[in-house]
Amino acid sequence: MKLLDSIQFLRGVGPKSAAVLNGLGIFTLQDLLLYFPFRYEDFKARDVAELLDGEKATIGGAIVTPPNLGYFGARKSRLTFKIKQDERVIGVSFFNQPYLQKQIEVGQNALVYGVWDAKRQQISGIKLIAMASAAADNDFMPVYHVKEGLKQASLVKYIQTAFDEQVLGQLTENLPAELIEKYRLMARQEAVKNMHFPTDMAAHKQALRRVKFEELFLFQLKLQALKNKEKSGRVGLTHVFSDADMDKKIAELPFALTEAQARAVSEILSDMRAPYHMNRLLQGDVGSGKTVVAELAMYAACLANFQAALMVPTEILARQHFKNLPEIFPELHIGLLVSGLKAAERREILADLASGHLRMVVGTHALIQEGVDFYNLGLVITDEQHRFGVNQRKILREKGQNPDVLMMTATPIPRTLAITAFGDMDVSIIDELPKGRQPITTRWIRHEQLPSVLEWLDGELSAGTQSYFVSPLIEESEALDLKNAEALYAELSEHFGVRARIGLLHGRMKNDEKDAIMIAFKAQKLDVLVSTTVIEVGVDVPNATVMVIMDADRFGLSQLHQLRGRVGRGSKKSYCILVANPKTETGKERMKLMCDTQNGFTLAEADLKMRGSGEIFGVRQSGIPEFLVADLVNDYNILEVAREEAVAAFRNPDKYPELLSEIAVDDLFD
Ligand code: ADP
Ligand code: MG
Numbered sequence: 001m002k003l004l005d006s007i008q009f010l011r012g013v014g015p016k017s018a019a020v021l022n023g024l025g026i027f028t029l030q031d032l033l034l035y036f037p038f039r040y041e042d043f044k045a046r047d048v049a050e051l052l053d054g055e056k057a058t059i060g061g062a063i064v065t066p067p068n069l070g071y072f073g074a075r076k077s078r079l080t081f082k083i084k085q086d087e088r089v090i091g092v093s094f095f096n097q098p099y100l101q102k103q104i105e106v107g108q109n110a111l112v113y114g115v116w117d118a119k120r121q122q123i124s125g126i127k128l129i130a131m132a133s134a135a136a137d138n139d140f141m142p143v144y145h146v147k148e149g150l151k152q153a154s155l156v157k158y159i160q161t162a163f164d165e166q167v168l169g170q171l172t173e174n175l176p177a178e179l180i181e182k183y184r185l186m187a188r189q190e191a192v193k194n195m196h197f198p199t200d201m202a203a204h205k206q207a208l209r210r211v212k213f214e215e216l217f218l219f220q221l222k223l224q225a226l227k228n229k230e231k232s233g234r235v236g237l238t239h240v241f242s243d244a245d246m247d248k249k250i251a252e253l254p255f256a257l258t259e260a261q262a263r264a265v266s267e268i269l270s271d272m273r274a275p276y277h278m279n280r281l282l283q284g285d286v287g288s289g290k291t292v293v294a295e296l297a298m299y300a301a302c303l304a305n306f307q308a309a310l311m312v313p314t315e316i317l318a319r320q321h322f323k324n325l326p327e328i329f330p331e332l333h334i335g336l337l338v339s340g341l342k343a344a345e346r347r348e349i350l351a352d353l354a355s356g357h358l359r360m361v362v363g364t365h366a367l368i369q370e371g372v373d374f375y376n377l378g379l380v381i382t383d384e385q386h387r388f389g390v391n392q393r394k395i396l397r398e399k400g401q402n403p404d405v406l407m408m409t410a411t412p413i414p415r416t417l418a419i420t421a422f423g424d425m426d427v428s429i430i431d432e433l434p435k436g437r438q439p440i441t442t443r444w445i446r447h448e449q450l451p452s453v454l455e456w457l458d459g460e461l462s463a464g465t466q467s468y469f470v471s472p473l474i475e476e477s478e479a480l481d482l483k484n485a486e487a488l489y490a491e492l493s494e495h496f497g498v499r500a501r502i503g504l505l506h507g508r509m510k511n512d513e514k515d516a517i518m519i520a521f522k523a524q525k526l527d528v529l530v531s532t533t534v535i536e537v538g539v540d541v542p543n544a545t546v547m548v549i550m551d552a553d554r555f556g557l558s559q560l561h562q563l564r565g566r567v568g569r570g571s572k573k574s575y576c577i578l579v580a581n582p583k584t585e586t587g588k589e590r591m592k593l594m595c596d597t598q599n600g601f602t603l604a605e606a607d608l609k610m611r612g613s614g615e616i617f618g619v620r621q622s623g624i625p626e627f628l629v630a631d632l633v634n635d636y637n638i639l640e641v642a643r644e645e646a647v648a649a650f651r652n653p654d655k656y657p658e659l660l661s662e663i664a665v666d667d668l669f670d
Pocket of ligand 2: 290383410
């Protein structure tokens, strides 16, 4: 048979199984060979002395007690017996597998696969392994994802048949010989064989390393190809402006730039001056001062006689920028474009953008809608970029005259994700906070302790500080038992009485109402702001120093960190109070982690480990692909190497010419 023969011609595969296999993406024998197990069970007997508590393993020993079968509940049973390994007596229990009883005989040997409990020195059995299969040299059992209508055993049989048909020999090597040698990678055919039928643990490890490298390397090649296409294929704009003008503006700022800010500015400016299309990600923890970097880039575009646009995810944020920009650039005409504008206002803004009268514009999604035409758009910046999906990034890239693009994110993206999701972009990092910031003290309390926090707040408020209270949902949802913002508002109003002026902000309010509240809070006409998560991103009120987050365990770590970042923005001591009664261990762990670390990157990494990449950004939205064998968290080292090699391949295109000519980038983010 041939490698690319249809699966339905394989011995033993009927039309029904063929259809199920197709549903798993298996159409040809090659697809079948490359359909790897997602995990393996290791049935090789281990010495209990080396097992960790909670580890899954197989142990063996002589059976020393007769089996004891007890029933409880409706149909539940527990089978127990003891085995002896060396001089150790180990308890074995099997739940709900009463039929195993007849296989247990004192004096015989038993092999048990299960979960090791080190404290009690016992194993909770998952599988009793027949002695015959234990004697065979294959200690691994591959486990495949299957679907209804297809059993594990059948799939294994098909794969075995494909191997019998000798098609593996037709599978061609797809990595350069140089890399195989350099990283001592297993050859492709051997690796595929060992993925399905590993000869031993060592061979299996090597096979896995090889296929992970292959997967990540080929993906990184695509990203690099995309990046190269951006840089060479499309000619971008060249911004011409003088350093002297820039320096003058920088000197007029109310503060000196941090070193990290200055570095980011200079990286961005040199991209803007270059003839290629800028595609840069500016990453910096909350409060690190990304805004001023963006403003300076916009200024450079204006100096070069182009227009600059700043796109932000919420109207509140847009209005905040619209209010601040003229303070730094009183000489420029600046516009605001949001969906809440009156028709006449909107018409005027659009006309002024098209005529070039407006030099800078700040807005929401409204900016990328149809009918918005620029006179000569030179630079587009998106703030809190993870809020915008891959598609919106694309629309921006393709907008108008191919402007330079800068994306900013305060969601600290772990490096693993950054180089997968944003590998096609250049990255600037602000890794330092402005001077004089004090660490934010974070405390986790339970709901019952809220009164004592309120008492403490009384004191803080009389000293003139301001505080936020965040509640996760606006509508009462009994099922989730969340306190809604209105109830919280009522509760706080009752507690503080005349001692505090309290405002309420939620997503259902009209834009001008939201505006009025934010302005009042910023002007210190309100002491306490009760809000849903609409304030999550970007809001900047340096005088606010206390952030209380209700039901904090309902948020992801990155989101909590964002919320916490609303305080600690000035020189005053700030506090973040997490109010939560988490029910799970992970929930408790997350609260503790928040108290122990201020570092957004550490938290994002932890979030990634606890919840997976999809949870952080939403896989589809962020463009992070799902890998077949590689794991972004655990295969970080391989990913780094794969990326380095992909970058090197493009720097040196003669190195593997066939490889590069075959890379197609169009399917990358589909
Ligand atoms: P983020 O990176 O979260 O968007 P912002 O740009 O909103 O942060 O900056 C946070 C606060 O720090 C703002 O009040 C801003 O004016 C101030 N800030 C920014 N850069 C500096 C600096 N170099 N020195 C002092 N304060 C700064
Ligand atoms: Mg910001």
